[in-house]
Amino acid sequence: MTPLLPSHDSRQAGSLDGLTVQVRLPLDRFELNIDVQTAKHVTGIFGVSGAGKTSLLETICGVRRQARGIIALGAETWLDSDRGVFVKPSQRHIGYVPQDGLLFPHKNVRHNLLAGKKRGLQRGHAVQQTFETVVHILELGRLLERTVHTLSGGERQRVALGRALCSGPRLLLLDEPFASLDVALRRKLLPFLRRVRAEFQTPMLFVSHDPLEVQALCDDLIVLGDGRIISHGDPRTVLTASHIFPLAEQYGFENILPCYSVAGSGSTGQVRLGEREGGERAPVELVTVRSEAQPGEALLAGIPAHDIMLATQRPEGLSARNVLPARITQLRSVGHVGLATAELSPDLPPLTVEVTEKSFVELGLRVGSKVFLVIKATSCRLYRTGESRRA
Amino acid sequence: MSPEVLSVILLTLQVATVSTLLVLLPATVLGYALARYEFYGKTVLSALVGLPLVLPPTAVGFLFLRLFAVDGPFGRETLGFDLHILLTWKGAVIATATMSLPLVARTARATFEGINPRLELMAHTLGHGRLATFFQYSLPMARRGLLGAVILGFTRAMGEFGATVTIAGNIPGRTQTIAAAIFSAQQVGAQARADFLMLVAIVLGFLAILSAELLGHSRSLPGLARP
Numbered sequence: 001m002t003p004l005l006p007s008h009d010s011r012q013a014g015s016l017d018g019l020t021v022q023v024r025l026p027l028d029r030f031e032l033n034i035d036v037q038t039a040k041h042v043t044g045i046f047g048v049s050g051a052g053k054t055s056l057l058e059t060i061c062g063v064r065r066q067a068r069g070i071i072a073l074g075a076e077t078w079l080d081s082d083r084g085v086f087v088k089p090s091q092r093h094i095g096y097v098p099q100d101g102l103l104f105p106h107k108n109v110r111h112n113l114l115a116g117k118k119r120g121l122q123r124g125h126a127v128q129q130t131f132e133t134v135v136h137i138l139e140l141g142r143l144l145e146r147t148v149h150t151l152s153g154g155e156r157q158r159v160a161l162g163r164a165l166c167s168g169p170r171l172l173l174l175d176e177p178f179a180s181l182d183v184a185l186r187r188k189l190l191p192f193l194r195r196v197r198a199e200f201q202t203p204m205l206f207v208s209h210d211p212l213e214v215q216a217l218c219d220d221l222i223v224l225g226d227g228r229i230i231s232h233g234d235p236r237t238v239l240t241a242s243h244i245f246p247l248a249e250q251y252g253f254e255n256i257l258p259c260y261s262v263a264g265s266g267s268t269g270q271v272r273l274g275e276r277e278g279g280e281r282a283p284v285e286l287v288t289v290r291s292e293a294q295p296g297e298a299l300l301a302g303i304p305a306h307d308i309m310l311a312t313q314r315p316e317g318l319s320a321r322n323v324l325p326a327r328i329t330q331l332r333s334v335g336h337v338g339l340a341t342a343e344l345s346p347d348l349p350p351l352t353v354e355v356t357e358k359s360f361v362e363l364g365l366r367v368g369s370k371v372f373l374v375i376k377a378t379s380c381r382l383y384r385t386g387e388s389r390r391a
Numbered sequence: 392m393s394p395e396v397l398s399v400i401l402l403t404l405q406v407a408t409v410s411t412l413l414v415l416l417p418a419t420v421l422g423y424a425l426a427r428y429e430f431y432g433k434t435v436l437s438a439l440v441g442l443p444l445v446l447p448p449t450a451v452g453f454l455f456l457r458l459f460a461v462d463g464p465f466g467r468e469t470l471g472f473d474l475h476i477l478l479t480w481k482g483a484v485i486a487t488a489t490m491s492l493p494l495v496a497r498t499a500r501a502t503f504e505g506i507n508p509r510l511e512l513m514a515h516t517l518g519h520g521r522l523a524t525f526f527q528y529s530l531p532m533a534r535r536g537l538l539g540a541v542i543l544g545f546t547r548a549m550g551e552f553g554a555t556v557t558i559a560g561n562i563p564g565r566t567q568t569i570a571a572a573i574f575s576a577q578q579v580g581a582q583a584r585a586d587f588l589m590l591v592a593i594v595l596g597f598l599a600i601l602s603a604e605l606l607g608h609s610r611s612l613p614g615l616a617r618p
Contacts, residue, residue, distance in 0.1 A: 061512075061516055063512050063515070088515070088520070089512070089515040089516050090515045090516070090517075090518050090519055090520050090524075091518075092516070093518070094516055095516070096513065096516045098509070098513070102507070102509055102510055102513045104510060104513075104514075104528065104532070105510075105532060106528075106531040106532050106534075115514070115517050116517035116518050118518060118519075119517065119518025119519075120518075122518075163517070167517050167518060
């Protein structure tokens, strides 16, 4: 059973081929200058538009010929400009999923999915088996004979993802695969990516500027700014770091907590926080808006940092449905706001809470303070993960 | 239909078909190169490819006349043998091919330019080399536009007059095509013959354009400029 939040996952990391990227590439406004190594399953690349994210992926693909430096995956070197090594894009065994799908208009869905079949077979990849898995987990069965211009935006992106997987790539590059879709649709596609993550051990680079996607999918996160890496590490830690948080907040940062549905009554739903049912010493429950989730279904709860209130005493007479005891583990100022890190339980990822600096002082907050987190049910968003009901 | 008229029609179709087949490959390659690559002399090449469109056809015909004349660079005295180009149907093919190449190449270029080059990069990342990408992706994606180009080239070859009569002459049964036969019939006042040939030209031209239109709307041929 896969854990709900990638950052809790360390078992798979050891068996993966490490990716080394040390490249320089002159771009219009700045030079892309990247020096990074990662051996995690899914590495996120976060940053504003124009920070060099797509250029980095294109360099790894081999379509940016001017790039100098080293690109290697495991024992395979794709670029070593000092030694004159340049492997052509067609020989790099990369699965690329662009923003705009780029499905082949002269092929139907089935033949798009199998466009990389030849290379897959040459490399001894079980293409047919992968094809069946892909059709199953991406729910493409009913689309196979359709021409691509009859597909919706979400269907196109699922086919593009499936096509990359069917070619048996050694590395998957996902360039904001859902950026062209509206938020509601993106949330519906998240479970598909999580299924791909659970089913395929292929290392992935996942470009996104959606803090939820990044936290729900990535084990490791790189933040790019003007062609350079400005932060690298565990996604939650990176997104809530002082110099990254304002950017993350701009793109709609939410605290993401693994949970599972326990019940729902009337207009509200209820979830129990944590990875496994019954695993918590003192289960923390959260009242949320009503969701379609089945009891026992694994979910992710998202709570924006600015939608959490801090209280030093248990407040009464409030409409907020959730008053949760917590302990402050960190206090920081970021620009004009204060960020408090609060721990609900040692088993759960800590929450980042945004308050004014004045509140820090007036409440007398310090590390170790016992507080109550006040959260409205309507501020708790639930995201389905695509994983089946937990036993 | 008299045997002479039939031979005029058959010769016209023969010349246009051979000319189109001859032009297809170089025009497609030229169109693709001009659409996809940047190279030294590209603008000059592009202008040269378009040149026959703007020249008087008789000037093009006369150029070939000089080239293939007995004492010309491709003539009997220079080569030591005769290519039998002048005043033969092969001469007519060279004339029509030269006149239709620019149309086919320019249409092919516009077709390839209408296809997102990133689709070709995508084919590369899926393991296809340059040649495989061209034949399995670029060509099939361009097929509708290329078929249009071929029809355009074929009709241009059928109607060519100036260059053809200059190099191949207007010899009934040997080098006389529909265009030249209408001219001759009109000159000698053979009204009925000219009328009939005019109708044949209209029908053939209409069928060609109609098939181009039908191909343009065919659902079984997706792939022109739909990135």
